[in-house]
Amino acid sequence: MTARKALIRLAQSAALVLGVVTLTFILINLAPGDPARLWLGPGAGVQELDAARQALGLDRPLHVRYFSWLARFVRGDWGTSIAQQRPVIQIIAAALPHTLLLTTLSLLVTYIGGIAVGIFQAARNSTKLDTGLTILGLLIYGMPAYWLAITLILIFSYGAAVQGWPQWLQFPALGVSSLDAEFLSPWENLVDRAKHAVLPLATLGAIGMAGTSRFVRASLLDVRYLDFVRAARAKGISPQRIELKHILRNALLPLVTLLGLSLPALFSGTVFVEVIFAWPGMGRATVTSVLARDYPVVMAMTAIYAALVVAGNMLADFLYTLADPRARSSAS
Amino acid sequence: MNAFQTLMSDRRALAGTVLLGILSAVAIAAPLLTSADPLAHGNILSDRFTAPLHSDGSGLFHWLGTDRYGRDILTRLIYGARISLSVGFLSVTVSVVFGTVIGITAATWGGVVERILMAFTDIVLALPRLVLLLVLVTIWESSLTLVVLVLGFTGWMTIARLVRAEVRSLISKPFVEAARAAGVRGMRLAWHHLVPNSMTPVFVAAALSVGNAIALEAGLSFLGLGIPQPTPSWGNMISAGRDALVNAPWISTLPGLCVAVTVIACNLLGDGARDALDPRAPVT
Numbered sequence: 001m002t003a004r005k006a007l008i009r010l011a012q013s014a015a016l017v018l019g020v021v022t023l024t025f026i027l028i029n030l031a032p033g034d035p036a037r038l039w040l041g042p043g044a045g046v047q048e049l050d051a052a053r054q055a056l057g058l059d060r061p062l063h064v065r066y067f068s069w070l071a072r073f074v075r076g077d078w079g080t081s082i083a084q085q086r087p088v089i090q091i092i093a094a095a096l097p098h099t100l101l102l103t104t105l106s107l108l109v110t111y112i113g114g115i116a117v118g119i120f121q122a123a124r125n126s127t128k129l130d131t132g133l134t135i136l137g138l139l140i141y142g143m144p145a146y147w148l149a150i151t152l153i154l155i156f157s158y159g160a161a162v163q164g165w166p167q168w169l170q171f172p173a174l175g176v177s178s179l180d181a182e183f184l185s186p187w188e189n190l191v192d193r194a195k196h197a198v199l200p201l202a203t204l205g206a207i208g209m210a211g212t213s214r215f216v217r218a219s220l221l222d223v224r225y226l227d228f229v230r231a232a233r234a235k236g237i238s239p240q241r242i243e244l245k246h247i248l249r250n251a252l253l254p255l256v257t258l259l260g261l262s263l264p265a266l267f268s269g270t271v272f273v274e275v276i277f278a279w280p281g282m283g284r285a286t287v288t289s290v291l292a293r294d295y296p297v298v299m300a301m302t303a304i305y306a307a308l309v310v311a312g313n314m315l316a317d318f319l320y321t322l323a324d325p326r327a328r329s330s331a332s
Numbered sequence: 333m334n335a336f337q338t339l340m341s342d343r344r345a346l347a348g349t350v351l352l353g354i355l356s357a358v359a360i361a362a363p364l365l366t367s368a369d370p371l372a373h374g375n376i377l378s379d380r381f382t383a384p385l386h387s388d389g390s391g392l393f394h395w396l397g398t399d400r401y402g403r404d405i406l407t408r409l410i411y412g413a414r415i416s417l418s419v420g421f422l423s424v425t426v427s428v429v430f431g432t433v434i435g436i437t438a439a440t441w442g443g444v445v446e447r448i449l450m451a452f453t454d455i456v457l458a459l460p461r462l463v464l465l466l467v468l469v470t471i472w473e474s475s476l477t478l479v480v481l482v483l484g485f486t487g488w489m490t491i492a493r494l495v496r497a498e499v500r501s502l503i504s505k506p507f508v509e510a511a512r513a514a515g516v517r518g519m520r521l522a523w524h525h526l527v528p529n530s531m532t533p534v535f536v537a538a539a540l541s542v543g544n545a546i547a548l549e550a551g552l553s554f555l556g557l558g559i560p561q562p563t564p565s566w567g568n569m570i571s572a573g574r575d576a577l578v579n580a581p582w583i584s585t586l587p588g589l590c591v592a593v594t595v596i597a598c599n600l601l602g603d604g605a606r607d608a609l610d611p612r613a614p615v616t
Contacts, residue, residue: 015451016454016455016458017458019451019452019454019455019458020455020458020459023455023456024459024467027467027468027471028467028471030471031470031471031472138596138599138600139592139596141596141599142543142592142593142595142596142599143588143591143592143595144547144550144551144554144588144591144592144595145551146550146551146554146570147550147570147584147585147588147591147592150570150574150577150584150585150588151585151588153577154577154578154581154585158577158578263460264457264458264459264460264461265460265461267460267462267463268460268461268462268463271460271462271463271466272462272551272554272555275555286463286466287466287555290466290467290470291470291556291557293470298467301463302459302463302467305459305460305463306458306459309458309459309460310458
């Protein structure tokens with residue numbers, strides 16, 4: 001990718017994020033609900049409401065509000081949460097790392113696990129094991145994330161405790177660490193945190209793996225019968241080399257694009273998982289602020305989500321040009 | 333073979349269609365299948381939390397148990413199928429109609445119109461659907477209509493892109509040129525020649541998104557933002573059973589299973605349709 005192309009791409013991405021926040025701003029401000037009334041509660045009088053509207057800037061026309069909001073937003077002044085009365089930046093700074101940790105780890109599980117299972121299935125194509133794994137994958141892929149999460153809690157938090165399963169098979173259902181985390185040694189603390197991450201990760205990872213392995217298996221079987229593989233065989237290239245260099249590499253290329261496309265769905269999934277496991281990330285914060293009509297926070301959240309999705313897509317494009325020489329030559 | 337026979341020759345498409353057929357039949361025939369009222373509370377103290385395959389305190393037998401108000405789970409699941417399936421099919425219909433209109437307008441008008449429409453599509457796509465749903469659902473009072481509309485208007489983007497790509501490739505085909513030469517223009521060209529010939533990938537995408545819509549409705553209801561109680565939808569049943577998860581796990585798990593089965597049926601149909609109707613798509 002040349003520098004100019006990269007710059008254009010960056011500008012397009014910025015425009016996309018701007019589009020998203022504009023759309024959200026319009027939607028939120030057309031909403032019939034009155035944030036001032038929500039802020040003050042049902043007992044507020046007319047004068048108090050007017051004062052609150054003035055304080056929140058709700059008495060000015062829409063386009064004035066939009067541009068003044070945008071000017072502040074771009075400069076990094078994201079305002080104060082109506083419900084929590086603290087800067088939006090603080091809320092995001094507290095939530096974002098938890099979500100990034102969860103999504104990055106679940107992407108790793110999804111891709112490493114999914115590719116491994118897909119390769120295994122393609123190698124055992126049409127055996128009973130392959131069919132069994134395909135059906136299992138289909139089942140998991142069809143499960144709503146929140147339902148899988150509840151089921152895992154039922155088994156590994158509640159069931160495991162009641163049945164007296166060994167300690168390493170019992171996992172906590174809530175939060176990122178135990179209440180007594182501060183009193184644990186650094187090592188125990190790490191173990192405690194890791195154990196808290198197991199069930200949320202298992203939920204997102206299992207669903208992601210089911211999708212990825214299905215794709216990898218199909219892609220491998222597809223590439224195996226293409227002409228260039230036959231040509232490589234005819235030339236007498238060793239089977240291992242054909243498997244790795246010719247088949248696997250070409251079959252896994254589309255996964256890079258899939259990575260970018262799967263991000264919105266992954267973030268949707270984390271919303272449920274964070275709510276159920278009380279994981280203090282962006283998803284939980286979004287749900288809380290949406291329910292409280294805490295519009296400054298909602299606006300910031302949508303901007304961050306859009307930026308993450310767009311950045312993920314740019315990363316996927318970049319990786320694709322690295323992985324595929326054809327994309328490189330056509331881009332330069 | 334016509335398109336339907338081709339479709340049914342695929343085992344997965346057949347399985348998916350049969351499953352969806354059974355579910356729809358159950359939903360339609362709900363009053364015939366169960367005489368119980370899905371909304372009426374029984375004698376709460378004696379009937380609540382009856383385990384599956386047991387009789388409650390009033391001596392009534394329940395195949396799948398009762399919930400915290402003593403309502404029969406099987407009855408609520410059957411009536412819930414009505415809500416969940418309607419939400420799925422109706423919202424995808426909204427998506428397909430809206431997405432097709434956007435896609436075909438973009439492809440046939442070209443120029444600035446196309447740029448603006450596709451930029452709009454990209455903008456809506458850049459936001460995780462659930463976040464967009466959350467914002468939309470809280471703006472208005474939640475109701476069945478709202479859930480259908482909101483799901484419909486957050487699911488049209490892929491359809492619009494598919495239709496645009498398909499129509500653009502169709503426009504240069506000889507049969508379209510012939511139609512144009514014969515004086516077919518505008519809406520008539522779009523409706524009679526372009527739309528019917530671009531529907532195969534749309535059908536595949538629609539089948540897959542019905543499952544997705546049903547799961548999302550359940551998700552919204554689960555967060556307390558979907559179909560309001562006491563109307564039974566699978567989602568708000570999962571949500572309602574969450575408090576009693578430990579003592580009465582059947583209340584949450586059974587509707588979840590229904591969602592999973594429906595989603596799987598839709599995925600089977602969609603995957604099968606892709607392979608049977610679209611020879612270029614990769615084999616799965």
